Amino acid sequence: MPKRTFKIFRFNPETDSKPSYKTYDVECEGWWTVLDALNEIKWFVDGTVTYRRSCRHGICGSCAMMINGKNDLACELQIKTLKGTITVDPLPGFEIYRDLAVNMDPFYAALKRVKPWLINNDPYPSKERIQSPEEFKLMGDSIACILCAACTSSCPSFWSDEQYLGPAALLKAYRYTFDTRDKGLGDRIDALDNKHGLWRCHKITNCYHACPKHLNPTEQISKLQRRIIEEKM
Amino acid sequence: MIHRHDVIIVGAGLAGSRAAVEIGQVADVAVLSKVYPSRSHSGAAQGGIAASLANISKTDRWEYHMFDTVKGSDYLGDQDAIEMMVREAPETVIEMEHWGCPFSRTAEGKIAQRKFGGHTLEFGKEASLRACYSADYTGHVLLHTLHEQCLKHNVNFYSEFQVLSLIFRDNRAIGVVALDMVHGGLHTFYGRAVMFGMGGYGRAFSITSNAHANTGDGLALVSRVGLPVQDMEFVQFHPTGLWKSGILVTEGARGEGGYLLNNEKRRFMEDYAPTLMELAPRDMVARAMQQEIDEGRGINGEDKIFIDVTHLGEAKLMERLPQITELAMNFAGVDPRKEPIPIQPTAHYSMGGIPANANTRVTFDEKRTETVGFYAAGECSCISVHGANRLGTNSLLEALLFGRRSGKQIVEDLPNLEFPTLPADYEDAAREEVDHFKNVSGKEKVGTIRKELQETMMLDCGVFRSEKQLVSQKAKIQELEDRFKHITVDDKSDQFNTDLLEAIELGHLLEFSGAIVEGALARQESRGGHYRKDFPKRDDEKFLKHTLAWRKGANWELTFDKPVMLQGVTHKGFEPMERKY
Numbered sequence: 109m110p111k112r113t114f115k116i117f118r119f120n121p122e123t124d125s126k127p128s129y130k131t132y133d134v135e136c137e138g139w140w141t142v143l144d145a146l147n148e149i150k151w152f153v154d155g156t157v158t159y160r161r162s163c164r165h166g167i168c169g170s171c172a173m174m175i176n177g178k179n180d181l182a183c184e185l186q187i188k189t190l191k192g193t194i195t196v197d198p199l200p201g202f203e204i205y206r207d208l209a210v211n212m213d214p215f216y217a218a219l220k221r222v223k224p225w226l227i228n229n230d231p232y233p234s235k236e237r238i239q240s241p242e243e244f245k246l247m248g249d250s251i252a253c254i255l256c257a258a259c260t261s262s263c264p265s266f267w268s269d270e271q272y273l274g275p276a277a278l279l280k281a282y283r284y285t286f287d288t289r290d291k292g293l294g295d296r297i298d299a300l301d302n303k304h305g306l307w308r309c310h311k312i313t314n315c316y317h318a319c320p321k322h323l324n325p326t327e328q329i330s331k332l333q334r335r336i337i338e339e340k341m
Numbered sequence: 342m343i344h345r346h347d348v349i350i351v352g353a354g355l356a357g358s359r360a361a362v363e364i365g366q367v368a369d370v371a372v373l374s375k376v377y378p379s380r381s382h383s384g385a386a387q388g389g390i391a392a393s394l395a396n397i398s399k400t401d402r403w404e405y406h407m408f409d410t411v412k413g414s415d416y417l418g419d420q421d422a423i424e425m426m427v428r429e430a431p432e433t434v435i436e437m438e439h440w441g442c443p444f445s446r447t448a449e450g451k452i453a454q455r456k457f458g459g460h461t462l463e464f465g466k467e468a469s470l471r472a473c474y475s476a477d478y479t480g481h482v483l484l485h486t487l488h489e490q491c492l493k494h495n496v497n498f499y500s501e502f503q504v505l506s507l508i509f510r511d512n513r514a515i516g517v518v519a520l521d522m523v524h525g526g527l528h529t530f531y532g533r534a535v536m537f538g539m540g541g542y543g544r545a546f547s548i549t550s551n552a553h554a555n556t557g558d559g560l561a562l563v564s565r566v567g568l569p570v571q572d573m574e575f576v577q578f579h580p581t582g583l584w585k586s587g588i589l590v591t592e593g594a595r596g597e598g599g600y601l602l603n604n605e606k607r608r609f610m611e612d613y614a615p616t617l618m619e620l621a622p623r624d625m626v627a628r629a630m631q632q633e634i635d636e637g638r639g640i641n642g643e644d645k646i647f648i649d650v651t652h653l654g655e656a657k658l659m660e661r662l663p664q665i666t667e668l669a670m671n672f673a674g675v676d677p678r679k680e681p682i683p684i685q686p687t688a689h690y691s692m693g694g695i696p697a698n699a700n701t702r703v704t705f706d707e708k709r710t711e712t713v714g715f716y717a718a719g720e721c722s723c724i725s726v727h728g729a730n731r732l733g734t735n736s737l738l739e740a741l742l743f744g745r746r747s748g749k750q751i752v753e754d755l756p757n758l759e760f761p762t763l764p765a766d767y768e769d770a771a772r773e774e775v776d777h778f779k780n781v782s783g784k785e786k787v788g789t790i791r792k793e794l795q796e797t798m799m800l801d802c803g804v805f806r807s808e809k810q811l812v813s814q815k816a817k818i819q820e821l822e823d824r825f826k827h828i829t830v831d832d833k834s835d836q837f838n839t840d841l842l843e844a845i846e847l848g849h850l851l852e853f854s855g856a857i858v859e860g861a862l863a864r865q866e867s868r869g870g871h872y873r874k875d876f877p878k879r880d881d882e883k884f885l886k887h888t889l890a891w892r893k894g895a896n897w898e899l900t901f902d903k904p905v906m907l908q909g910v911t912h913k914g915f916e917p918m919e920r921k922y
């Protein structure tokens with residue numbers, strides 16, 4: 109088993125005046141992901157290393173962090189694809205609770221501002237609503253977003269404006285706006301059409317590069333921008 | 342701190358969230374979850390959710406779904422609850438569509454449905470397309486849609502609050518005590534009703550498809566207040582878990598024509614199920630694989646088998662099994678287009694749980710006597726619709742549907758439920774537990790004990806069981822429980838102390854693993870997910886009964902006096918027959 113070096117960001121507000129890095133050498137099995145190595149450290153070497161995880165197969169969105177300078181899911185990233193010392197930092201742009209665990213409240217608050225639920229006051233039909241496969245496809249892969257925050261945390265516009273909705277919340281707005289069953293654009297437009305909303309996206313595409321699910325928020329935000337312009341005309 | 346709400350729900354998966362949507366519209370409800378709600382393990386389900394919508398299989402109807410579920414359960418499922426489930430399935434799924442759940446669609450624009458193992462038309466005649474789905478992420482879209490409905494209805498969430506104890510006095514649920522993971526500190530929540538939707542217990546095993554969070558906390562919590570748990574020995578092992586991690590490779594890999602190969606590169610299923618081959622039911626395939634491994638025909642003599650999909654060709658793989666390639670590359674470092682994927686059976690679903698009726702009220706004896714103000718649904722419950730073995734796509738249905746039933750039942754019951762008074766010692770159990778783990782100092786490590794528990798459970802209480810193995814496993818658990826008294830928790834902080842929480846969870850795992858082993862030991866028969874090498878036949882005479890297990894001191898006491906409901910509510914019921922496919 110090859111030995112790999114992990115340099116992990118450590119900060120405990122109860123005991124540390126400032127953050128530091130701590131280095132751990134870990135014997136890693138060939139199939140391990142970064143999360144497997146973090147677990148090995150936590151379970152057998154140093155129980156105080158703190159991070160979030162649950163599903164460990166890239167669907168719950170708990171384990172997003174910055175690995176060698178790039179946001180990714182620790183549970184999906186194979187160690188053997190990384191060279192040299194592996195540096196692990198918390199997601200940038202959020203308050204740090206402890207080590208790799210950050211305060212996600214602003215992220216969830218932004219999500220709630222776009223009213224992320226189907227808005228349609230028509231009475232329910234007795235069966236399902238009809239939506240053709242082509243109409244279903246309009247939502248694109250936005251429905252696959254796991255809310256891991258890798259995108260929002262990588263966005264310079266978010267770093268400079270905490271009030272900015274950020275790519276994940278905008279992607280959610282896209283998902284409902286382009287759902288043919290939804291009639292809520294009027295209700296959402298105030299949250300979207302302002303300086304902390306849609307127009308703060310400068311198409312830097314960091315979100316696209318950061319998304320571990322290979323979604324493209326930049327492109328969908330552009331479509332949403334066009335939709336809002338049409339709506340206002 | 343003390344919080345008072347009409348209803349306290351623990352768990353924000355499909356079961357807890359669905360109940361919250363119902364209650365949130367008329368009463369003050371709090372939902373506690375140890376992970377952010379949308380990170381609950383329901384989101385991991387890929388395959389689908391069963392309902393006889395008959396969108397494609399036009400002749401499908403609830404009676405067929407009922408038959409399949411009863412047969413799948415190896416006749417241990419309660420047929421009254423099963424009938425309610427299959428009858429209400431269509432409206433329950435359609436309601437999710439109305440709330441915006443993005444289902445894949447048929448050419449006509451209806452909810453798309455596909456095949457899934459064990460679901461048939463006309464009582465086994467041909468496969469039924471009954472699983473409603475959304476591409477490869479059915480659980481994910483259901484969970485997110487529900488969470489969003491909760492946001493819409495302003496449900497109060499307490500995210501990253503880990504519940505440590507249930508307050509229960511004189512047959513009445515009063516509330517729970519939880520640790521605020523982020524800031525530290527105990528919080529007590531009490532209300533007129535308490536509902537558990539706390540998920541499964543797959544983490545008792547080393548190879549599992551379950552999330553780290555699935556530590557069966559709910560089971561330990563109820564057994565600590567003197568309530569029984571039911572049918573714990575029934576655990577479903579899915580044949581295709583990735584080797585060593587147990588991460589699930591979808592049933593579709595076999596469905597689309599993947600071969601299972603042993604170290605002789607031979608499709609060994611021809612020895613076990615010559616007609617169905619790889620398409621035999623999950624438990625049969627898992628046993629065949631395990632037998633190959635046990636008899637030294639695993640790949641390189643190790644505990645793995647190959648599933649080979651290379652002959653399907655890249656085009657078909659990309660079209661039919663797109664996520665498999667990514668999964669195998671990300672988690673096994675193998676490219677399935679070029680090489681076979683190493684797999685082994687993985688602990689997948691917990692059939693056992695907290696005994697409850699179809700109205701989700703928790704019960705506590707053979708006669709199904711109800712507790713007051715206490716409800717359970719989803720994988721943590723045992724209602725029991727899956728009996729000895731659950732069919733694929735029936736568990737998302739169970740969680741959603743009984744979550745819904747629970748919500749409706751609680752709303753109906755609330756006028757008759759006063760706010761209870763908190764007993765003086767309401768916080769003691771939780772406080773003592775936290776203090777113990779913060780102060781105990783010994784040589785043992787949580788990680789080591791957990792690893793030993795999980796590995797021995799897999800080995801001696803896994804796919805195959807025998808008296809010898811189970812007796813040895815019982816002793817092993819006792820040894821581990823003793824050693825657990827001498828652990829040290831490295832982390833002494835208050836804030837975000839996951840080290841402490843993992844110790845608490847290990848306490849739960851150790852406790853209820855005892856119930857799994859005792860149940861498996863006492864149940865001298867083979868049925869569904871429980872297979873005894875020394876008792877390979879089903880024994881309806883003695884064991885067409887639910888197992889109830891009570892924690893008494895350090896031991897478990899069992900009874901086999903709770904009869905199975907062999908009749909439906911309106912349906913006369915299906916007589917037990919041999920479960921043959």
Ligand SMILES: Cc1cc2nc3c(=O)[nH]c(=O)nc-3n(C[C@H](O)[C@H](O)[C@H](O)COP(=O)(O)OP(=O)(O)OC[C@H]3O[C@@H](n4cnc5c(N)ncnc54)[C@H](O)[C@@H]3O)c2cc1C
Binds near residue numbers: 351383386388480736
């Ligand atoms: C990989 C995989 C694939 C699957 N695929 C399918 C499928 O295709 N079809 C199907 O029907 N079924 C499938 N299943 C099974 C199905 O997903 C589950 O049975 C179902 O989602 C369980 O839902 P639940 O609401 O009961 O629990 P969960 O979704 O597991 O939620 C449990 C909740 O309880 C909370 N909780 C637990 N303990 C505590 C505590 N101490 N304090 C506070 N909160 C706590 C958790 O935070 C979480 O919110 C699959 C399972 C797995 C593992």
Ligand code: FES
Binds near residue numbers: 163166172
């Ligand atoms: S642990 Fe769930 S996404 Fe990584």
